[in-house]
Amino acid sequence: MENIFLDFTSESGIFKDKEVLRPAYIPAYLPHRKKQIKNLAGALSAALKGETPPNIFIYGKSGVGKTATVKYVSTELEAICKKIDSKCAIVYINAEIFDTQYRVFAYLARVFNKRVPMIGWPTDMVYSEFKDGVDAEKRCVIIILDEVDKLASKGDEALYNLSKINSELNNARLCIICISNDVTFMELQKPGVRASLSEETILFPPYDAYQLRDILVDRAEKAFNISVLDDEVIPLCVAFAAQEHGDVRKALNLLRVSGEIADLTKSKKVHVEHVRRAREHIDEGRITEVVKTLPLQSKLILNSVIRLNSEGGKTHLFSGEVYNTYQNICDHLGIESLTQRRVTDLISELDILGLIDARVVNRGRYGRTKEISLIVPTEYVQSALTGEYDEALLSIKQKAESSTA
């Protein structure tokens, strides 16, 4: 029998090295970021002279090379430190994953060889463990806090503690690099924290169309075999990305998926048509993924919106109607419904996820509401919802049965 993997082993006619297009790939050459690299390197160079580098705040929209630049510069720094035998430790934390004060400190403490459980201790204990760990040696420690805005709401305490930690250290010198997508993030912090964490700030402006093109061409040369790309492919990817405030990550992803589709259809070249299909594919995939991972109650709310759309034929709904329908559905399923207050929050979450558009409107005599409309194709949501819906119902049934038994 033929091996089932045989089909996949054959050399792709399209790709040379697909990894180059993945978000995790850190290029050795970052076009149009010379200034930022220089500034960052300049600030961090203090570490080499035995001084404490300033805390740095880096901001700019997503996909403009912030993380790539910081990682690139920090690995360079690490290399040179090793060479001149200067003690230096660099820790990278993504605050989207370690998104509370406890988790951040617990992770840091572990990095510095302390045994701390990921849950259970009082926070101040974890904090002092971390401090001891860092202070154990005379060295320069650089902590990179990526996506720091994700930490803000739940863990601004963490930022406060970090901002004043240097005064409590005897041996080590600590430098914090905060990376944020949210431009206004630092302005929202307490003055003391802000001053301390943004001793140096570096702005990453969005790429313009020409710069995007440069980057895409550069990567495409590494990723694809020679001349498999139609001439219009890159300009089209650039055009789509430009709509997304110059997000390179999205552009590269689009390019990769286009190539995959071309590969899959046994096409010898990547055509504009493949890019269009890739875009649809990415859109649908994203929406399906988001809807599927929604908590049950949010799904029910989304379902209410869809139902009102299809039955009432209205595209713009008021929160009152949505809440009523939601309650009906809950009754029908025998689920406890949430309060209006809570539903308001869930609706806002759906808004942030980009599934619906929810604007507060004042309707005078008729009070204040949210005007809600679905902003993604109903079919995508519907299909993602129905699959999960049955499972949810099933589990509810099972729960009911087991509780009566």
Next chain:
DNA sequence: CTTCCACGGGAACACTGGGGTG
């Protein structure tokens, strides 16, 4: 000027899953 409805901030609570201690 009143009235109306739900927005959205904040406190309080319940619950979970993990600690340490005697």
Next chain:
DNA sequence: CACCCCAGTGTTCCCGTGGAAG
């Protein structure tokens, strides 16, 4: 082992508030 402590999450309760229609 029983028991209490702790952070984190999802929720409810309470309530002051916006602002155009009437």
